Amino acid sequence: MGDAYCSDCKRQTEVVFDHSAGDTVCSECGLVLESHSIDETSEWRTFANESADNDPVRVGGPTNPLLADGGLSTVIAKPNGASGEFLSSSLGRWQNRGSNPDRGLILAFKTIATMSDRLGLVATIKDRANEIYKRVEDQKSSRGRNQDALLAACLYIACRQEDKPRTVKEICSVANGATKKEIGRAKEYIVKQLGLETGQSVEMGTIHAGDFMRRFCSNLGMNNQAVKAAQEAVQKSEEFDIRRSPISIAAAVIYIITQLSEEKKPSLKDISGATGVAEGTIRNSYKDLYPHVLKIIPSWFAKEEDLKNLCSP
């Protein structure tokens, strides 16, 4: 019920809104002013804290500012293993043939999401990786590159920028088919492209062994004492002239700490699996660390006699 201008009566008249037909009707002369009006109220009722999983108030996923239209379109998913169903698979085929400008982007984002799920990364890293990929794709020169390596490198850079670096070998393990070399090359390429685009704003600190300590230790199931001791040891080891990759030093320090602790000691093979460092490399890094072991291992963790008992390399 409201007042509107009726063109037949040529004055403001009382107007009735008929909800069943969606008509706005003048009450004096019966003229239909507006028909098929769209009801913009809520489609269904929502009850508070019914199911925490899907909030019925909102529809669809979060808008993605990286995509052209904010990700509003609907995608027909391929059913799991039910490819015999003619109707759904052909629908999927017809949609894919449509001119969707973001198709490559959406596919790439999906791959990055899969990889980051496998590594257990937070959403911030995944979003940053998506952003990096979009920025690189905007400069069309990345056509002939290995897509898998490019996406893996985007993820690697995103992890680094968030100060939660992942070793290239870890990224290798979730990237299908990309080798360490290819990911390294793709990473250099992306850094160069981003540097060209926004004059040298790519900031990535060098990796330190301490960044990986927590993760490697928890993969091996070390107790808190050991983890703290390992972190301290790695900090101290940076002052000495040990010419090894930080990951190898981390692996060797873990080896020493676990040899010193009372609980079950992981074998070289276990440490190699958790860190990605080869067994021979751990042995060689142990040889390099051994002369400084007294100064590196904190005294509250192990006494001198224990250190003397450490097997000489």
Added chain:
Amino acid sequence: MAARRNNPSGIVPTTQNIVSTVDLDCVLDLNHIALHSRNSEYFPKRFSAVIMRIKDPKTTALIFASGKMVCTGAKTEAQSKLAARKFARIIQKLGFPAKFRDFRIQNIVASCDVQFTIRLEKFACTSHGAFSTYEPELFPGLIYRMKQPKLVLLIFVSGNVVIAGAKKRDDFYTAFDNIYPVLAEFKK
């Protein structure tokens, strides 16, 4: 030839490899060259040039059908020119009207040792970080791309420095003069 620079440290980089190109200015029959010379190899399916080697100076040349030649492996500029002339002579003796046009040195690689260990992580964090790339996982050396003169230096923890991309001897002397005080700052 430029005179030796006076670097306060007294260290002078020594050349390790020189790559030069020269135009022989005539079309060559690579099959003929490969068949009639002992020290060459030619596999057209693998690479479309004859690879010829001479013992003195110990150098290798890539000889293309267009008459262009690339000479690598010499230790000094004079040796590179001499070697290129020797290769041109061989081609002449095989019956082609080879000339010696546009001899140009394309790349000089030099190395030196600054005699002290260097803290690479600190280097990459400072104002020189814009030019440096240090990824211990990928390569143990820091890759420094100098803008003026435009060349690349590989800096290692041991103190060894490799300078590549210079076209003239002066370039890498200047580069080393520029980088030495910076390295001294980050001595371990």
